[in-house]
Amino acid sequence: MSTTTAQDVSRRDFLYIATGTVGAVGTALALWPFIDQMNPDASVLALASTEFDLAPLQEGQGVTIKWRGKPVFIRHRTEEEIKKAKETPLAELKDPIARNANLPPDAPATDENRVKDGTGKVNEKYLVQIGICTHLGCVPLGDAGDYQGWFCPCHGSHYDEAGRIRKGPAPRNLDIPPYKYISDTKIVIG
Amino acid sequence: MSGHASYEFKNPVVRWIEERLPIFSTIRAQAVDFPTPRNLNYWWTFGGIAATMLVVQILTGIVLVMHYTPHVSMAFDSVEHIMRDVNYGWLLRWLHANGASFFFIAVYIHIFRGLYYGSYKAPREVLWMIGVLIFIAMMATAFMGYVLPWGQMSYWGAVVITNLFSAFPIIGETIVQWLWGGFSVGNPTLQRFFSLHYLLPFVLAALVFLHIWALHVVGNNNPDGIDVKSEEDTLPFHPYYTMKDLYAILVFFLVYLGFVFYSPWYLGHSINFAPANPLSTPAHIVPEWYFLPQYAMLRAIPDKLGGVLVMFSSLIILLFLPWLDTSKVRSNRYRPLGKIFFWLFVITCLTLGIAGSQPAEGAWLTVARIATAFYFAYFLVILPLLGKIERPKPMPASITEAVLSRH
Ligand code: HEM
Numbered sequence: 001m002s003t004t005t006a007q008d009v010s011r012r013d014f015l016y017i018a019t020g021t022v023g024a025v026g027t028a029l030a031l032w033p034f035i036d037q038m039n040p041d042a043s044v045l046a047l048a049s050t051e052f053d054l055a056p057l058q059e060g061q062g063v064t065i066k067w068r069g070k071p072v073f074i075r076h077r078t079e080e081e082i083k084k085a086k087e088t089p090l091a092e093l094k095d096p097i098a099r100n101a102n103l104p105p106d107a108p109a110t111d112e113n114r115v116k117d118g119t120g121k122v123n124e125k126y127l128v129q130i131g132i133c134t135h136l137g138c139v140p141l142g143d144a145g146d147y148q149g150w151f152c153p154c155h156g157s158h159y160d161e162a163g164r165i166r167k168g169p170a171p172r173n174l175d176i177p178p179y180k181y182i183s184d185t186k187i188v189i190g
Numbered sequence: 191m192s193g194h195a196s197y198e199f200k201n202p203v204v205r206w207i208e209e210r211l212p213i214f215s216t217i218r219a220q221a222v223d224f225p226t227p228r229n230l231n232y233w234w235t236f237g238g239i240a241a242t243m244l245v246v247q248i249l250t251g252i253v254l255v256m257h258y259t260p261h262v263s264m265a266f267d268s269v270e271h272i273m274r275d276v277n278y279g280w281l282l283r284w285l286h287a288n289g290a291s292f293f294f295i296a297v298y299i300h301i302f303r304g305l306y307y308g309s310y311k312a313p314r315e316v317l318w319m320i321g322v323l324i325f326i327a328m329m330a331t332a333f334m335g336y337v338l339p340w341g342q343m344s345y346w347g348a349v350v351i352t353n354l355f356s357a358f359p360i361i362g363e364t365i366v367q368w369l370w371g372g373f374s375v376g377n378p379t380l381q382r383f384f385s386l387h388y389l390l391p392f393v394l395a396a397l398v399f400l401h402i403w404a405l406h407v408v409g410n411n412n413p414d415g416i417d418v419k420s421e422e423d424t425l426p427f428h429p430y431y432t433m434k435d436l437y438a439i440l441v442f443f444l445v446y447l448g449f450v451f452y453s454p455w456y457l458g459h460s461i462n463f464a465p466a467n468p469l470s471t472p473a474h475i476v477p478e479w480y481f482l483p484q485y486a487m488l489r490a491i492p493d494k495l496g497g498v499l500v501m502f503s504s505l506i507i508l509l510f511l512p513w514l515d516t517s518k519v520r521s522n523r524y525r526p527l528g529k530i531f532f533w534l535f536v537i538t539c540l541t542l543g544i545a546g547s548q549p550a551e552g553a554w555l556t557v558a559r560i561a562t563a564f565y566f567a568y569f570l571v572i573l574p575l576l577g578k579i580e581r582p583k584p585m586p587a588s589i590t591e592a593v594l595s596r597h
């Protein structure tokens with residue numbers, strides 16, 4: 001008799017544990033749609049690329065356009081700005097990485113690497129970058145700061161002529177979005 | 191409370207319901223006859239004031255939703271529509287916007303009351319911890335509410351605060367995009383904030399219920415911090431404290447309504463009257479006054495992740511306070527050193543508030559750093575040590591003795 005009881009008990013234990021497990025795993029799986037619905041949806045992902053004509057931009061002029069709801073700075077740099085940016089030794093940079101989505105993640109932050117597009121083309125004149133401070137996301141002001149580049153008023157970050165962080169709390173250089181030249185004066189971002 | 195008082199109700203309908211759901215006896219026992227220490231001072235009225243403000247926020251919020259539109263292209267205009275077209279819309283909006291500020295004033299005073307009189311000590315640890323959760327949930331609610339009018343400060347406040355999560359290594363970026371529902375703060379962000387801003391106050395109401403439940407299990411602390419020993423030490427809650435609370439609520443409302451009617455935007459930022467512009471950040475972004483101390487701590491740390499961790503720790507550390515304070519004496523009335531450090535702590539918090547409103551550079555940055563260090567030292571060094579070295583003053587034998595010796 002006692003063996004039968006023991007068998008019954010282990011059979012019941014198994015059923016209890018199995019039921020409980022299915023319930024718990026099922027609940028955990030059902031949670032995922034509730035979490036994932038908050039991620040960027042299909043319509044947001046669809047708005048992913050923008051064309052821009054560089055020709056009307058004068059030397060020393062910059063514009064801000066919108067891509068994926070974010071500001072993108074496009075600047076036609078002056079000779080002097082280019083020269084200064086190229087002369088800056090890498091050792092002086094707070095962030096030595098290019099932060100260019102078109103390059104490998106460890107590419108160094110040379111001026112050349114900051115203006116390289118997705119096909120490897122380099123056009124020193126035009127700097128294309130996401131206009132979002134890498135600290136907490138404010139939009140920096142152009143033609144400002146201690147390095148003739150950008151200055152973020154929120155908590156005082158200074159970026160240089162190539163959008164590289166030089167001073168202040170921001171940890172990284174301004175990000176360069178994925179873009180490529182589709183003609184000599186036209187780019188497509190995204 | 192000890193023992194279930196059994197009540198006899200004469201009204202047959204009341205009796206019939208009571209036998210099936212003992213709600214009338216519960217109300218009598220908990221809200222009318224509830225034995226309350228006889229020596230509570232006006233600092234004890236801020237709990238009731240805070241609860242009243244929660245009710246005000248829920249009522250004004252529900253009617254604002256009848257006219258508000260949570261969409262980036264219409265949110266700002268719908269708030270202006272409330273201000274200009276809706277009957278008494280201006281009043282409802284100012285009651286709600288200033289109500290948030292006065293809710294925080296009441297809760298901050300309520301928290302400091304607890305700190306001064308040692309209300310977090312055994313057996314009130316759970317009561318205190320639920321209070322800390324209420325405080326955190328309130329901060330989340332107010333932050334999301336402030337985004338709804340979709341002005342410049344709404345937008346950029348949302349950008350900076352959500353970006354705090356990008357400080358976490360590896361997963362930071364994924365978390366932030368998940369919070370936004372996009373690649374920047376946009377319509378999906380506004381809509382989810384609206385949904386949660388409607389939900390959280392009811393979560394708060396549930397937490398307040400648990401808070402009061404825990405209070406009614408262990409009973410009130412009191413200004414002398416000694417336990418109730420006999421019935422002589424107490425008074426029934428009604429009418430003694432219902433009336434005292436009501437009087438305090440009325441005086442509090444005098445000040446609150448003074449702001450609503452005469453200076454409704456004194457506590458706000460005029461830049462929020464400009465619609466949100468994702469392409470241009472205002473020169474000086476500051477959170478609402480009630481977040482300034484935390485904001486100062488965030489900026490005091492030169493490292494991004496470090497700043498975020500310090501800011502969140504400043505709240506989480508409150509959960510551990512019951513075990514960090516080693517003194518057996520609750521009330522600072524009987525703690526000569528505890529009293530001094532308490533007031534230094536108050537000054538520290540006010541200083542952090544001022545530093546948070548200034549640009550984070552120069553002397554203010556140094557001040558914020560020293561104050562942040564003291565904030566944490568108070569919990570981690572001073573309170574643990576003080577209990578070991580301090581010699582408390584002699585305590586009265588009972589609440590009644592304490593009261594009578596003062597009169
Ligand atoms: C814990 C309670 C609450 C707090 C602390 C709070 C806080 C806030 C704050 C700070 C604002 C921005 C006010 C402004 O600048 O105009 C706001 C706006 C708003 N809240 Fe709340 N709120 C609470 C409860 C509620 C509830 C329960 C609802 C709805 C049922 C609600 C609906 C709204 C709406 C529609 C707005 C946008 C209109 C406006 O800006 O005045 N709130 N809330």
Ligand code: FES
Pocket residue numbers: 133134135136137138152153154155156157168169170
């Ligand atoms: S967001 Fe630019 S410095 Fe903080």
